[in-house]
Amino acid sequence: MPELIDMLPECYKGSAQVVALQEAFQHWTDALLAARDDLMVQMNVSTATWGLVTWEKALGLTTDASKSNDYRRTRIMSKLRGQGTTTKAMIENVAESFSNGDVIIVEYNDESRFEVKFVGTMGIPPNMDDLTAAIEEIKPAHLAYSYVYVYRTHAVLSGYTHAQLAAYTHATLREGDIT
Numbered sequence: 001m002p003e004l005i006d007m008l009p010e011c012y013k014g015s016a017q018v019v020a021l022q023e024a025f026q027h028w029t030d031a032l033l034a035a036r037d038d039l040m041v042q043m044n045v046s047t048a049t050w051g052l053v054t055w056e057k058a059l060g061l062t063t064d065a066s067k068s069n070d071y072r073r074t075r076i077m078s079k080l081r082g083q084g085t086t087t088k089a090m091i092e093n094v095a096e097s098f099s100n101g102d103v104i105i106v107e108y109n110d111e112s113r114f115e116v117k118f119v120g121t122m123g124i125p126p127n128m129d130d131l132t133a134a135i136e137e138i139k140p141a142h143l144a145y146s147y148v149y150v151y152r153t154h155a156v157l158s159g160y161t162h163a164q165l166a167a168y169t170h171a172t173l174r175e176g177d178i179t
Contacts, residue, residue, distance in 0.1 A: 004029055031060050045076050052076065074098060074127065078134045082122050091116070098126035106148075113144040123175025126148055151175055 002172055005022040006059045040053025040064060052072045056063045064072070087162060088105045091114070095103040101120025101124045101145045108114060115134070118125055125131070129145075135145060151174045167174060172178065 020029065043072055045080070048073070075130060075134075078130075079137075086140060090116075090138065094118075095131060096137065098127045098131040098134070101125070111144075112142055113146070115146050115148050117148040118150055122150055122152060123171075130170070152178075 003022075004026050005019060008018065008022070039051075042048045042054070044054055045052075048055060049069060052069060053063050053065075055061075055076045056072065059076060059171060061075055061079060078094045078097045081090060088107065092103050092105050095105075095116050095118075099118050099121045101118060104117045104119050106115040108118055139145065157173060160178075168178060170174070
């Protein structure tokens with residue numbers, strides 16, 4: 001941050017009174033610039049901390065300070081993505097923001113329903129209650145929907161030996177990370 005004294009002409013830098021006055025102002029100038037920088041951080045959902053409350057209020061979301069900032073950011077981003085006319089891509093974006101993986105929306109127009117298929121996540125993604133609330137908020141009222149989860153099948157695991165798989169629980173084999 002610039003020093004105030006450096007912004008004055010050279011002739012003032014020799015005055016003890018001017019130097020003392022500028023040093024007194026410098027503290028407040030530094031504090032003001034730091035506050036401005038922090039405000040700019042709060043204007044970006046992905047970096048906001050104390051500003052998340054403002055984002056939630058502006059979007060009509062209930063603030064739950066007991067939840068992590070990452071969780072709250074996900075809800076805010078989902079709400080922002082869900083603005084406007086509901087499209088297949090919009091629902092995919094919202095679902096991907098909650099699942100942290102790829103999602104495919106399969107439409108059944110003649111049945112007035114769609115499926116949310118989690119193809120980038122094994123098992124049931126976290127935050128399903130919040131995803132459901134977000135979809136309910138953005139989808140047309142006449143459409144029904146369901147979730148399709150992807151699990152590892154026996155056919156996928158057949159390439160491993162029993163000894164290789166013995167180190168894992170059934171839940172891990174079905175939906176966890178196998179290295």
